[in-house]
Amino acid sequence: MPHRIDIQPAGLHFEQRPSQSLLQSALTQSIRLPNFCRNGSCRTCMCMLVSGTVSYQIEWPGLTREEKKEGWILPCVAEAQSDLVLDVPDAVDLKK
Ligand code: FES
Structure with a gap:
């Protein structure tokens, strides 16, 4: 089963595509991050x-250890290893 990615607060979701980044996976499913x-x-x-x-x-990846610990x-350049919930206020549903 592909991992499901939920985007808050817009309530969008997409699936992790094999060996694509989250960004690419979202774009191929009409969600722009x-x-x-x-x-x-x-x-x-x-x-x-x-x-x-x-x-x-x-x-x-360009994150400090503290930022990673906080959850950023x-x-x-990231891929899902489980179902995810992401907080991305500026996500855009390109199907609309
Ligand atoms: S677009 Fe992700 S670090 Fe530049």
Whole structure:
């Protein structure tokens, strides 16, 4: 079963696609998350992981240890390892 990603507060959801980032997976399912560099350095996509677990496609995503501990993630270089709930106030449903 693919992992389900729920986006708060808009109530959107999408599925983690194999070996795609959360950002790419969302886009292929018509949900736009904030982004710019798409390589884990600019932090435009930074958002709060409310629940669940992610892994990273790169060794050093641009987050401090404290930020990771607080629950911040970078969806442009992260993949879901479980169902997730993300807090992304600026997520856009492109189907509307
Ligand atoms: S889009 Fe730049 S860090 Fe994610």
